[in-house]
Amino acid sequence: MEIKFWGTRGSIPSPGPHTLEFGGNTSCVEVLLNSGRRLVIDGGTGLRLLGKHLMEAASPVSIHLLLSHGHWDHLLGIPFFTPIYQASTEILVDGWPPAFQAMTRVFDSHMGDGFFPVAFDHLKARIDYLNRLAHGPLEVEGARIDAIPTNHPQGGFGFRIKEDGHTMVFITDSELGADRGQRLPEFAEFVRDCDLLIHDAQYLPEDFPERRGWGHSTYEEVVTLAREGGVHNLILTHHDPGRTDAEVEKIIELARQLATGGPNPHYIDAAREGACYRLP
Numbered sequence: 257m258e259i260k261f262w263g264t265r266g267s268i269p270s271p272g273p274h275t276l277e278f279g280g281n282t283s284c285v286e287v288l289l290n291s292g293r294r295l296v297i298d299g300g301t302g303l304r305l306l307g308k309h310l311m312e313a314a315s316p317v318s319i320h321l322l323l324s325h326g327h328w329d330h331l332l333g334i335p336f337f338t339p340i341y342q343a344s345t346e347i348l349v350d351g352w353p354p355a356f357q358a359m360t361r362v363f364d365s366h367m368g369d370g371f372f373p374v375a376f377d378h379l380k381a382r383i384d385y386l387n388r389l390a391h392g393p394l395e396v397e398g399a400r401i402d403a404i405p406t407n408h409p410q411g412g413f414g415f416r417i418k419e420d421g422h423t424m425v426f427i428t429d430s431e432l433g434a435d436r437g438q439r440l441p442e443f444a445e446f447v448r449d450c451d452l453l454i455h456d457a458q459y460l461p462e463d464f465p466e467r468r469g470w471g472h473s474t475y476e477e478v479v480t481l482a483r484e485g486g487v488h489n490l491i492l493t494h495h496d497p498g499r500t501d502a503e504v505e506k507i508i509e510l511a512r513q514l515a516t517g518g519p520n521p522h523y524i525d526a527a528r529e530g531a532c533y534r535l536p
């Protein structure tokens with residue numbers, strides 16, 4: 257499978273000269289399966305650029321959209337995803353169940369209560385809500401997708417995608433240190449031996465205890481999880497909107513120092529908008 261970052265930022269878009277390296281668009285990751293099937297995780301503002309890219313190809317757009325949760329930084333791009341206005345587009349939605357409701361509420365309704373002038377019911381694309389992941393794994397053309405509840409206010413899902421013996425895990429907006437880290441063994445089992453873990457590392461250790469309960473992790477906690485789970489490659493994401501490129505570079509450096517000497521993970525980086533990874 258091939259993984260491409262279209263949005264790496266958390267909380268709110270943060271364009272400007274200090275975020276050019278890692279990107280200012282919010283959460284959106286494209287996963288192109290070996291079968292050719294396209295999965296999109298989250299509909300943050302990065303989804304707008306992915307939509308533009310897909311519209312440039314001649315073929316109709318058909319995707320699985322996996323929503324981690326319903327917070328705005330993970331939905332903001334959906335009304336600006338141009339393929340949603342094409343009748344030829346097919347979108348199968350799954351993920352954290354309340355996130356689909358949140359996605360429809362972004363748009364206007366007959367009550368006029370949305371945040372956008374176009375009504376959800378007037379969108380031309382065919383949008384089907386699968387709601388499978390809340391009840392077990394989802395099979396997509398030979399790939400298996402599993403979900404794990406995150407530690408996050410109002411809840412959410414992390415996803416594990418396995419195809420042809422290779423596994424990537426995407427967990428955003430999850431506070432590993434919640435309840436004194438009591439779910440760490442469960443998360444370690446979920447990420448066990450994966451080729452690539454992409455995990456929220458929005459905060460620094462010094463941001464706590466003030467931000468305890470806000471639903472995010474530190475690079476220290478994520479490196480610990482990666483070690484416990486035998487993760488091969490680690491990418492830190494959901495960068496704080498106030499974090500400059502230089503500050504994200506510093507976090508990478510600190511995470512690498514922390515992992516030195518251990519068997520895993522042997523590669524650590526931070527998510528960069530436009531970066532692409534291929535498994536194997």
Ligand SMILES: [Zn+2]
Binds near residue numbers: 267283327
């Ligand atoms: Zn978020």
Ligand SMILES: [Zn+2]
Binds near residue numbers: 327408471
């Ligand atoms: Zn969130």
